[in-house]
Amino acid sequence: TAAATTTITPDDTADATIDQSPSNFTFVELFAGIGGFRLGLEAIGGTCALASERNPNACTIYRRHFHRNNSTAISTTTSPSDVLIECDMLDLHPTDFPAHFHLLTAGFPCQPFTIRGPQSGLYDTDRNSNPRGQMYQELVRVLNATQPPFFLFENVVGLVTMEGGYARHGKGVHEFKAGSVMEEVLAAFRSCGYQVDWHVINSGGVVPQYRERVYFVGSRSDLSCPPINWTSIERRGSCPTLRNILQSDYNALDSSVRTESCELTQRQYDKLQSIHSGHALHKARLDPNSYAPTLTSGYRQPASSYTRYVMEERDGTLRHGDPLRPRFLTLRECARVMGIPDGFDVSAPVGGEVGHVYKGLGNAVVPGIIEGIGKEILRSMKEVEGRKGQL
Ligand SMILES: C[S@@+](CC[C@H](N)C(=O)[O-])C[C@H]1O[C@@H](n2cnc3c(N)ncnc32)[C@H](O)[C@@H]1O
Structure with missing residues (x-):
């Protein structure tokens, strides 16, 4: 039955x-x-x-x-x-x-x-x-x-x-x-x-x-x-709301980490805009006062219409376009969204890539x-x- x-x-x-x-x-x-x-x-x-x-x-x-x-x-x-x-x-x-x-x-x-x-x-x-x-x-x-x-x-x-x-x-x-x-x-x-x-x-x-x-x-x-x-x-x-788990020190993070894992390249930004037909970009926004949609193994793929981006930092700074483009959640933020404690090492394994950690x-x-x-x-x-x- x-x-x-x-x-x-x-x-x-x-x-x-x-x-x-x-x-x-x-x-x-x-x-x-x-x-x-x-x-x-x-x-x-x-x-x-x-x-x-x-x-x-x-x-x-x-x-x-x-x-x-x-x-x-x-x-x-x-x-x-x-x-x-x-x-x-x-x-x-x-x-x-x-x-x-x-x-x-x-x-x-x-x-x-x-x-x-x-x-x-x-x-x-x-x-x-x-x-x-x-x-x-x-x-x-x-x-x-x-x-x-x-x-x-x-x-x-x-x-x-x-x-x-x-x-x-x-x-x-x-x-x-x-x-x-x-x-x-x-x-x-x-x-x-x-x-x-x-x-x-x-x-x-x-x-x-x-x-x-x-x-x-x-x-x-x-x-x-x-x-x-x-x-x-x-x-x-x-x-907690999403805002509570966003990194307050995002800008202080190692710039190579930010560039490698969170910042969109021009090409990725163009793709994001084409998926959400330019002006409807806000649909791809993570609402800091609410919660994130389901985090998937393919989260860090801008080709996906499911991917959602940080367009407002924890302190309210807006990231809507150049020079401050929307960004991906950091690995630490993804871990927090899953309730995985901050003591868990989320850095990319040597020989592996950040994408492997996002996937995991x-x-x-x-x-x-x-x-x-x-x-x-x-x-x-x-x-x-x-x-x-x-x-
Ligand atoms: C849904 S994930 C499980 C994630 C896990 N519960 C966690 O909290 O991280 C499924 C896992 O099964 C592994 N997997 C898939 N097929 C497998 C197989 N044939 N033998 C062993 N592991 C496999 C994948 O690599 C993946 O890590």
Whole structure:
């Protein structure tokens, strides 16, 4: 049966019911990217037992932060605590996994489902003819082989709405119905022996960004866990506006950094004007008093009509044209829009380009949302431990 879900107005008091005490649990992070799941889960006491990712630039950024590898070069060298396996998911073997862990996480590839692509769905392949639309089957393979108590997966809303589903947005209420592709994916996860709950969450409650994503939470059927309380996860009250996260020191940044990553060349500026037919440039503007639209992996591509530009600095200085052209968000600003802490190194890896970091940030999950869902899963873990002794 097709499931429908509704985003209810967030309740800022609901978090009080969650046990906030630090907890020890272990998780595995597949399709790890730059480590958005890990940032969210470490914040609530989780320990990463294994991570896997095939993109070398994403791996470098990941290692630089989590394994304190001082080298900024693209490298596969590992430090003793390095749990990241740099390989294709198809090459990851069940023996690579720890014997026991509590939570499997994955933001599995979204290109087959995104409404910004051709929506080839489950039969989508990448340019090397790899079966990109079938990557959820790799998660099925891992679930069957390892049977962790819980899983948490993430993808784009296009996966929900494809082939017969829908998204309806009204005042304060957002309704989603699963189409047949989503039903097929859900059935596959359930067939591994899990109760599976899903929900669409807009990250705009925790970061100044409109970012709707679907989250799947699975609990092993024998654990008989209660459903997730999704309403405690989206929070709105304390979310800063975009202006708050713009860099106040933009002009003091190294000019090579500004030129390389943020300033538009004349050619790019011409293109931007042609896309937005000159006078309608304001449509491409980021509103500093509001939030950013969804940050994508292709954010820094002026050929895209989706790209939005800083046309007003934090202090109100306007950037409407020559000599002060609109600019891209800096890498630090993109990280902040994702809720990634300022301690995270967003400089380009040696041998890599700033574009690799923009891509990694646009692909990531918002750690604050993962933290919120993680707290709910933690509550279930504790409830099961109380009932059964141990997980
Ligand atoms: C949506 S992103 C996940 C981002 C991650 N959740 C984060 O917070 O950074 C999907 C990731 O899967 C990786 N990926 C895609 N196909 C893969 C494969 N066959 N094997 C391993 N990794 C793959 C991509 O390189 C990308 O980093």
